[in-house]
Amino acid sequence: MKEEQVLLQVEDLQVSFDTYAGEVKAVRGVSFEVHEGETLAIVGESGSGKSVTAQAVMRLTPDDQIQYKNGHIRFEDTEVLKVSQKEMEKIRGAKIGMILQDPLTSLNPTMLVGKQIAEGLIKHQHLDKAEAIKRSVEMLKMVGIPNAEQRACQYPHEFSGGMRQRVSIAIALACNPKLLIADEPTTALDVTIQAQILELMKDLQKRLGTSIILITHDLGIVADMAENIVIMYAGRLVEKGSCKDVFYRPGHPYTWGLLESVPKIDQASKEELDSIPGTPPDLHSDIKGCPFKSRCKYAMKICYEQAPEAFELGEKHTASCWLYHENAPEVKNPITNRECKSDE
Amino acid sequence: MSENMVEVKNLKKYFNVGKGKELKAVDGVSLFIRKGETLGLVGESGCGKSTLGKTIMKFYEPTEGQILFQDRDITKLSRRGYLNFTKEAQMIFQDPYASLDSRMTAGSIISEGMDIHKICSSKSERQERVYELLNLVGLNKEHANRFAHEFSGGQRQRIGIARALALNPEFIVCDEPISALDVSIQAQVINLLLKLQGELNLTYLFIAHDLSVVKHISDRVAVMYLGAIMEVSDSHNFYMNPLHPYTEALLSAIPIPNPDVTRAKKRILLEGDVPSPVNPKPGCKFASRCKLAKPSCFEKAPELKEVEPGHFVACHMVSGE
Numbered sequence: 001m002k003e004e005q006v007l008l009q010v011e012d013l014q015v016s017f018d019t020y021a022g023e024v025k026a027v028r029g030v031s032f033e034v035h036e037g038e039t040l041a042i043v044g045e046s047g048s049g050k051s052v053t054a055q056a057v058m059r060l061t062p063d064d065q066i067q068y069k070n071g072h073i074r075f076e077d078t079e080v081l082k083v084s085q086k087e088m089e090k091i092r093g094a095k096i097g098m099i100l101q102d103p104l105t106s107l108n109p110t111m112l113v114g115k116q117i118a119e120g121l122i123k124h125q126h127l128d129k130a131e132a133i134k135r136s137v138e139m140l141k142m143v144g145i146p147n148a149e150q151r152a153c154q155y156p157h158e159f160s161g162g163m164r165q166r167v168s169i170a171i172a173l174a175c176n177p178k179l180l181i182a183d184e185p186t187t188a189l190d191v192t193i194q195a196q197i198l199e200l201m202k203d204l205q206k207r208l209g210t211s212i213i214l215i216t217h218d219l220g221i222v223a224d225m226a227e228n229i230v231i232m233y234a235g236r237l238v239e240k241g242s243c244k245d246v247f248y249r250p251g252h253p254y255t256w257g258l259l260e261s262v263p264k265i266d267q268a269s270k271e272e273l274d275s276i277p278g279t280p281p282d283l284h285s286d287i288k289g290c291p292f293k294s295r296c297k298y299a300m301k302i303c304y305e306q307a308p309e310a311f312e313l314g315e316k317h318t319a320s321c322w323l324y325h326e327n328a329p330e331v332k333n334p335i336t337n338r339e340c341k342s343d344e
Numbered sequence: 345m346s347e348n349m350v351e352v353k354n355l356k357k358y359f360n361v362g363k364g365k366e367l368k369a370v371d372g373v374s375l376f377i378r379k380g381e382t383l384g385l386v387g388e389s390g391c392g393k394s395t396l397g398k399t400i401m402k403f404y405e406p407t408e409g410q411i412l413f414q415d416r417d418i419t420k421l422s423r424r425g426y427l428n429f430t431k432e433a434q435m436i437f438q439d440p441y442a443s444l445d446s447r448m449t450a451g452s453i454i455s456e457g458m459d460i461h462k463i464c465s466s467k468s469e470r471q472e473r474v475y476e477l478l479n480l481v482g483l484n485k486e487h488a489n490r491f492a493h494e495f496s497g498g499q500r501q502r503i504g505i506a507r508a509l510a511l512n513p514e515f516i517v518c519d520e521p522i523s524a525l526d527v528s529i530q531a532q533v534i535n536l537l538l539k540l541q542g543e544l545n546l547t548y549l550f551i552a553h554d555l556s557v558v559k560h561i562s563d564r565v566a567v568m569y570l571g572a573i574m575e576v577s578d579s580h581n582f583y584m585n586p587l588h589p590y591t592e593a594l595l596s597a598i599p600i601p602n603p604d605v606t607r608a609k610k611r612i613l614l615e616g617d618v619p620s621p622v623n624p625k626p627g628c629k630f631a632s633r634c635k636l637a638k639p640s641c642f643e644k645a646p647e648l649k650e651v652e653p654g655h656f657v658a659c660h661m662v663s664g665e
Contacts, residue, residue, distance in 0.1 A: 045526040160617040190388035190553065192614045195597035199613060217527055220599030224606045243603045261531035262601055263560035269579050270538060270561065275531030279496050 004035035007178055007211050008057065013071035015052050024283050026052045028235035029071070034179065039205065039212040041226035041243075043219065043258075047280060049235040050215045054181050056081075057213070058096055059088045075179070094124035097172030097210075101184040103164035107156040107171075114140075114152030117171050124175045139170040144200060162193035169200065176208060183215045198225060219262055223247060228316075231255055234281050234291035240310075241317035250335050251311075251319030253296045259335055274334075290322070298323060298331055346415055349515050349547040350377040350400060355409035357392075357399045367622045369395040371571035371629075372409075374648060377515075382541065382548040384562030384579065386555055386594070388618055392571040393551045397517045400549065401435050402426060413515070431461060434508035438520035440500035444492040450478070451488035454506045461511060477506040480543075482536060498529035505536065509544070517549045522557065534561060555598050559583055564654075567591050570621055570629040573648055576656040587657045590630045628660065636661045 015027040027049040034040050044050040055061055057073055059080060073080040078091060100106040108116055117136035121127045127135065133152065140148035143166040156164055165185065172180055182201065186194040198221065205212060214225055222229060222243070229246040231239040231254065239252040250256055260274035278295040281287055290296070293303040302322050311324035323331050357370040369392040377383045387393045399406050402418065411418050418429055437443035444453055451474045455464075464470035475485040481502040492500060501521060508516055518537065522530040538561065540546060552558045558565055558579075565582040567575045567590065575588040586592045593612045600606040614633050619625070627642040628634070634641065641660055648658040657663060 045528060162617055190618075191555070191597040192388065192593060193617065194599075195611055195613055198599070199611070218599065219527075219601035220606065223601050223603040224599045247601070247603050258527060259601065261528055263531075263534070263556045264602075265556045265559055265583055265595075265598065265600065267560065269559060269563075272535050272538065273531040273560075275535055276528040277532070279498060279529070 004037060006033050007036050007076065008034040008213075009072070009074040010053070010057070011072045011074075013053060013056060013073065014069035015049070015056055016067045016069055017065065018067070022284050025069075025286075026235055026283060027056070028287075030230075030232065030235075030237045031071075032230050032237065032240060034211050034213060036178070036211055037205075037209050038227045039214055039225050041214045041216060041222040041229045042232060043216060043222055043229060044232035045217060045280060047234075047283065048232040050232050051183055053232070054098075054183055054213055054215055057179075057181065058092055058098060059085065060092075060098075090124070093120045093177075094175045095177050096179045096181060097175070097177040098181045099165070099168045099172050099183065099185045102188050103161065103168045104156065104188075106168055107164060109156055111155070112153055113156060113159070113167050117152075117167070117174050120171065120174050136170070136174065139174050140167070142173075142204070143167070143170045144196075145170075161189055162196060165189060165193075165197055166200065169197075169204070173204065173208065173210070177210065179211045179213065180205075181213045181215070184217075185214070186221065187216070187218070194221075201225070219258065231258070234287060235283060236291055236307075237310075237320065238292065239319045241314070245314060245317040248335070249314070249317070250333070251313045251317070251324065252292075252321050253298050253323070254292045255319075256334055257295075290320075300328065347378055348376045348412070349379045349414060350549070351412040352376070352396075352400065353410040353412070355396070355399060355411065356407045357395055357404055358407045361622060365622050368571050368624055369621060370399060371621075371624070372645075373568075373571075373573050375566055375573060375576060377547060377549060378563075379514075379547055380541075380545055381563040382550050382561055384558035384565040385549060385551045385568060386553060386558050386565060387568035388553065390570075390618060390621065391568045392621070393568050394519050396568070397435070397519050397549060397551050401433060401517050402429065427461070430457075431511045432513050433515045433517070434511065434513040435517045435519060436501075436504050436508050436521045439524050440497050440504055441524075443504055444500055446491060446493035449489050449491055450483070450495070450503050450506075453492060453503060454478070454488075454510050457507065457510045463511070473510070477509055480509065480540070481506045482532075496529075497525050498532060501525060501533055502536065505533075505540070509540070512544075513546070515547045515549075517551070519551045520553070521550075523552065523554065530557070537561065555594060567594065570618060570624065572629050572645070572658065573656075574630065574658050576648070578654055581655055585655075587651065587655070587662045588630075588659050589634050589636050589661070628658075 011031045013027055013030045017024045030053055042050045068081050114133055114136045117139050118132035121132040121135055137148045137152050140152055145151050145166055186197050226243050228242055230237055233254050239255050257276035276295050281291055289305050290303045290308050293299045308320045308322045310318040310320045312318055322328055352375050355370055355373045359367040361367045385393045398404055400411055454474050454477055455470055458464050474488050478485055478487055483502055522533050550561055562579045564578050566573050569590050575591045586595055593614045596612045616633055619632055628646055631637045631641040646658045646660045648656045649663045651657050
């Protein structure tokens with residue numbers, strides 16, 4: 001694979017929120033990069049900090065409600081965490097677009113769909129109103145909405161769920177951004193509609209060369225869409241690698257658990273699934289050692305004392321787990337017996 | 345006595361949505377659930393699967409048709425008859441937050457049904473039973489005095505299951521019991537439901553939209569679309585040998601967590617959306633999105649026919665008419 005340019009670099013990001021119950025450390029040191037034209041998937045359960053990470057990239061949360069404790073986010077030449085909100089406005093919508101989970105709440109219910117798409121074009125590309133509306137009809141056509149001219153003059157409630165998500169994609173891509181952040185874009189949709197939207201995203205990426213950060217908990221979607229994968233747990237990054245690395249040679253026990261706990265459609269029915277016992281830790285408190293230790297069947301003494309560093313398992317494949325320390329006992333990876341047909 | 349726990353005959357549930365319009369949520373469904381088996385019910389949102397489950401539970405009065413429960417007609421029930429029915433049939437709900445009163449303790453949530461039916465003679469007997477149920481669903485007796493809001497989503501769902509089991513029912517309708525839970529917790533609840541079925545010989549109607557989960561937990565699977573059953577088969581055939589074009593499209597749309605397999609898969613992309621169930625057109629419900637549709641499909645609705653033993657399909661093209 002040729003060396004692509006780094007579009008976005010996140011380094012040791014730490015984010016906290018102040019709540020009545022105390023400080024919540026939502027993200028606890030996450031680093032990754034997104035290259036031009038690639039799809040990076042961030043996988044994790046609810047509360048793992050995946051959405052907070054993505055929102056930090058856009059500085060979406062009002063500055064007085066969030067604390068960026070540490071780390072850099074570099075998007076092209078911009079230090080995202082250092083510039084003013086005014087500067088960010090030039091990037092948001094123009095260079096980074098976003099699609100959210102629920103298209104009904106992310107669209108303005110009192111505004112014509114065409115106008116919502118035109119808004120960004122008028123602000124960022126300084127088009128006049130007529131031109132912007134013309135362009136927004138083109139965008140609607142591009143995302144596969146029939147009768148685009150009439151549909152542009154309708155309100156979001158007149159669209160179905162899948163169609164609304166197409167509208168959000170049209171808004172996000174209107175200014176031809178370099179990066180698209182898709183936060184659970186299909187979770188609220190049905191499978192047949194989900195397939196349509198994923199197909200559309202792949203197709204548009206091929207045509208426009210947009211990089212995508214895909215946030216999801218659905219491993220099936222990740223297997224279909226992503227080139228690289230980041231797995232998050234309790235605000236930390238536990239594993240990072242290419243799609244093949246993570247699915248066929250996963251290193252972290254949490255990744256093993258995730259892969260084993262989804263029923264496979266080609267698996268025999270009514271067998272017991274290998275579930276991960278217990279629940280994720282409370283993010284109010286400091287976590288001593290590895291965040292996964294209490295649910296991990298391989299946990300050792302050191303896991304309770306010291307957080308593991310990222311161990312290198314292969315080229316650009318890391319797992320934060322003490323099992324890869326040279327003094328750790330040998331553990332058989334339960335995933336290796338899965339089929340790896342086209343393993344090169 | 346027949347071997348069927350539940351038998352539904354031509355069940356219809358219409359909702360009046362004003363201006364003389366009717367929303368046909370369940371439109372002529374016939375199916376049966378054998379004793380001790382799990383029937384999975386899949387379909388997209390708005391296809392009427394939850395309404396069907398709730399109508400079988402008698403939360404809704406059916407518009408037309410018949411429901412037989414253990415050979416008794418429960419379509420019309422007296423108050424007393426309904427009370428007896430609730431002892432034998434229970435439900436587990438989708439949202440573990442909305443379905444538990446957060447101002448009640450876990451113990452009082454679980455024992456509420458036992459009090460209504462007066463099955464415990466003393467306080468200590470009642471408490472013993474609560475501990476036993478908590479233990480059964482993987483919680484412990486210290487949890488009995490905690491309030492519902494103190495529990496996580498997965499634990500709440502366990503309380504919901506304990507509540508459903510409190511009256512020793514034989515039949516449980518599980519309405520999307522895991523779709524509000526995280527992946528790692530989903531597997532725990534699936535395992536629990538499977539374990540309980542083995543130990544207590546329960547019959548499940550398992551409603552969900554996640555096909556892999558439904559296939560995993562069910563003996564037979566029914567596919568629903570816009571208020572009608574499209575296909576019923578055993579869960580192996582459902583995946584290996586789907587006959588209805590809608591089932592094929594559904595199966596091809598699920599992403600499989602294996603990059604090589606899922607990327608090599610040929611997708612059947614359905615065009616458009618599910619039509620509105622308000623005043624639906626005559627003919628096959630799926631005709632407007634079906635690639636095989638012929639003019640006759642738009643005129644006459646196909647009947648659910650047994651095309652091979654145990655495999656029912658409602659499609660003119662498959663049954664060769």
